[in-house]
Amino acid sequence: MQAHIDLNRCSGHARCAAADEEVFQLDDVGYALRAEFDVPSGAEQAARLAAASCPERAITLTD
Amino acid sequence: MQQQAVEQCPVHTYSPHEPRPLGEWNAFFDRLREEAPVVRNTFAGGYFVLTRYEDILAAYQDPDTYSSEAVTVMDPDPAHRWIPHMLGGEEHRQWRRNLGPAFSPRAVSGLDDRVRQRAGELIDSFADRGSCDVMTDFAFRFPTSIFLELMGLPSGELERFMDWEADILHSRGPDPATIARQRTAALTAVGDYVSSVIRERRADPGEDLVSQALQFRFEGRTATDEELRSYCVFMFMAGLDTVAAQLGYILHHLATHPEDRRRIVDEPELLPVAVEEFLRAYSFVIPARKVKRDVEVAGCPIPAGSMVQLPLAMATRDAAAFEDAGQVRIDRTPNNHIAFGAGPHRCLGAHLARHELQIALTEWHRRIPEYRLAEGAVTRETGRSSGPDTVPVVWDRQ
Numbered sequence: 072m073q074a075h076i077d078l079n080r081c082s083g084h085a086r087c088a089a090a091d092e093e094v095f096q097l098d099d100v101g102y103a104l105r106a107e108f109d110v111p112s113g114a115e116q117a118a119r120l121a122a123a124s125c126p127e128r129a130i131t132l133t134d
Numbered sequence: 135m136q137q138q139a140v141e142q143c144p145v146h147t148y149s150p151h152e153p154r155p156l157g158e159w160n161a162f163f164d165r166l167r168e169e170a171p172v173v174r175n176t177f178a179g180g181y182f183v184l185t186r187y188e189d190i191l192a193a194y195q196d197p198d199t200y201s202s203e204a205v206t207v208m209d210p211d212p213a214h215r216w217i218p219h220m221l222g223g224e225e226h227r228q229w230r231r232n233l234g235p236a237f238s239p240r241a242v243s244g245l246d247d248r249v250r251q252r253a254g255e256l257i258d259s260f261a262d263r264g265s266c267d268v269m270t271d272f273a274f275r276f277p278t279s280i281f282l283e284l285m286g287l288p289s290g291e292l293e294r295f296m297d298w299e300a301d302i303l304h305s306r307g308p309d310p311a312t313i314a315r316q317r318t319a320a321l322t323a324v325g326d327y328v329s330s331v332i333r334e335r336r337a338d339p340g341e342d343l344v345s346q347a348l349q350f351r352f353e354g355r356t357a358t359d360e361e362l363r364s365y366c367v368f369m370f371m372a373g374l375d376t377v378a379a380q381l382g383y384i385l386h387h388l389a390t391h392p393e394d395r396r397r398i399v400d401e402p403e404l405l406p407v408a409v410e411e412f413l414r415a416y417s418f419v420i421p422a423r424k425v426k427r428d429v430e431v432a433g434c435p436i437p438a439g440s441m442v443q444l445p446l447a448m449a450t451r452d453a454a455a456f457e458d459a460g461q462v463r464i465d466r467t468p469n470n471h472i473a474f475g476a477g478p479h480r481c482l483g484a485h486l487a488r489h490e491l492q493i494a495l496t497e498w499h500r501r502i503p504e505y506r507l508a509e510g511a512v513t514r515e516t517g518r519s520s521g522p523d524t525v526p527v528v529w530d531r532q
């Protein structure tokens with residue numbers, strides 16, 4: 072599974088990091104750090120929760 | 135065409151200042167949403183109100199069209215510019231980048247012990263009394279004492295700040311002229327106080343937010359005293375009453391819903407999820423924007439220069455976005471509410487507010503696990519981000 076984060080939409084709600092702070096890392100201002108990365112196996116459920124929790128709808132997941 | 139526009143945008147006349155029993159304003163907003171995606175209120179200079187989650191989120195995410203250069207519908211051409219709130223574009227981005235590190239989730243976690251201590255002290259001061267007014271005994275004092283701490287000010291200043299807050303935000307006084315005069319006087323007093331703190335910190339910096347702000351960089355320059363004053367006064371307006379109001383709604387809910395209260399006491403690990411649901415179900419902030427070009431929202435034309443309200447409760451209680459939107463389900467997951475706004479002006483203090491709420495509720499229920507609304511209590515709120523006026527609760531002394 073791949074995660075894509077639209078960094079222009081991200082406004083630092085940090086709900087993704089609340090779902091899994093290892094996978095959804097934040098920068099020092101508290102915004103999403105990485106625009107594109109592989110979701111480690113085992114973390115798919117947390118990634119779905121993160122995407123569904125993002126108030127800006129900035130996160131998309133692809134298989 | 136004119137006829138159609140009128141049909142698509144119903145016109146109402148209501149005063150948002152009117153106090154109504156808690157819950158009635160949300161019920162009214164729910165009815166407006168069912169009626170149309172955009173309504174117009176002729177009150178004051180007249181303004182539009184968006185009622186649906188999708189349109190409200192889109193407006194927050196488009197700050198070039200929906201500008202925060204004016205943020206209250208009563209004041210479309212403001213004389214002041216609160217920092218960072220009323221800034222736009224690159225200037226706003228730079229302020230937020232400078233401010234971000236102190237308000238990031240990680241930085242906020244570092245304050246937990248001090249926040250916990252303040253909450254504990256305040257609750258201890260009335261826990262054995264068997265009754266209190268949540269608002270005056272706890273909800274207002276708690277965030278204000280944290281604010282003093284963050285600004286590096288002595289806790290002995292609490293009473294003075296409580297007085298200013300009451301004058302600025304709670305419109306005390308017999309008539310509108312007196313209220314306006316008191317408000318202006320108190321705002322000036324806060325500003326002057328803050329200016330003297332800024333002078334002191336320039337001479338003798340510490341670890342506090344004011345000292346940190348002295349180091350902010352904007353393309354090579356630092357912030358002026360005037361900018362710093364605007365920032366500090368805005369923090370005062372944005373960070374105190376909001377937490378107090380939210381805490382009031384939550385404790386009112388728990389005092390009137392014993393099953394939810396019991397669950398939070400029995401399953402403390404549920405609290406962070408429950409707090410998100412309380413934020414969603416009791417979103418009380420009603421921000422506004424000035425529209426910079428002619429737009430059409432769901433068929434309703436809104437001309438450039440109009441003021442538009444984007445009430446967060448309209449979005450977070452929209453059944454098209456949230457299942458059982460009118461119900462509080464304290465284990466709701468996922469929950470992508472926008473109680474802290476959205477887009478670039480998303481609440482700077484959101485993470486601090488979350489920690490303050492979680493810690494306050496944990497410490498409260500540790501000391502006062504069972505409580506109820508005082509008999510005959512009537513709690514009122516206005517339709518303008520006010521929060522509950524009073525939440526009297528009683529409990530059996532241990």
Ligand code: HEM
Pocket residue numbers: 202205218219220230368369372373374376377380419421422446473474475476478479480481482483484486487
């Ligand atoms: C439960 C408590 C709180 C709620 C519900 C809340 C809500 C909001 C909302 C909805 C906005 C966006 C307004 C808009 O877009 O027009 C906002 C902005 C802001 N809030 Fe909060 N807030 C809370 C607590 C705090 C705290 C504790 C602080 C500071 C310590 C704070 C500081 C700010 C600032 C500085 C802004 C302006 C951000 C900008 O325009 O860039 N807030 N808040």
Ligand code: SF4
Pocket residue numbers: 076080081082083084085086087088095101102103124125126127128129130
């Ligand atoms: S939840 Fe969304 S907006 Fe918030 S930090 Fe994560 S990606 Fe950004």
